[in-house]
Amino acid sequence: MxxxxxxxxxxxxxxxxxxxxxxxxxxxxxxxxxxxxxxFYCLSKEQKKCVCAWVKQLRLPDGFASNIAHYVNEAQSQLYGMKSHDCHVFMQRLLPIAFRGLLPNSIWDVITELSHFFRDICSTENHFEHMILFEGNIIETICKMEKIFPPGFFDSMEHLPIHLPYEAKVGGPVQYRWMYLFERFLHHIKKKVKILACVEGSICEAYVIEEISFFCSSYFEPNVETT
Incomplete structure (x- = not known):
């Protein structure tokens, strides 16, 4: 961009x-x-406007991602302020579609391979044989990227995907090891803060009340609403 x-x-x-x-x-x-x-891997001004206009009118299923259209600055033709989960969604699902027809086929094919790699590695079900195949494919993809982008583009983060298939073989599906679940829980906890002068005590009191209420609800009749 x-x-x-x-x-x-x-x-x-x-x-x-x-x-x-x-x-x-x-x-x-x-x-x-x-x-x-x-x-040759950069977009022209008209192409950047085309990408921003496409993202601006994009609508996703409820709960799939936040409203990515809010992160578009059409005046400057750029995307900004995207959360980590939105970046994952854009990289795994939207990246090949957004740049299709705008980049040379040799570059678009490499970006598509990288997008499919992250989509497969983050799937809910992983097969050991597939991980072995991914280990070889991602090395070829990184080598293709080295033929396109300058040496300054590559650092430790561009090298990291090579190790992800091995981590998936050892640790299982990635959704059991990333931080989104804990971040959502922390967001739920922070909403319980009522007294800013005593944040920890306010959270503990609200959390204990919630647990006691849930425990007591088990002793009511099924027809009694406790939510």
Missing amino acids: SKEKTKDNIKARKDLELYCRWPQLHLIESNGQTFKPKA
């Missing part, structure tokens, strides 16, 4: 001159100024 905060910066373009044979992406010096040529 060619945002101001990007890994495709001046330092990354200088690395291209040392490590890669991409003369079309080398920096251009003119009249004492440095210009950065547009990369």
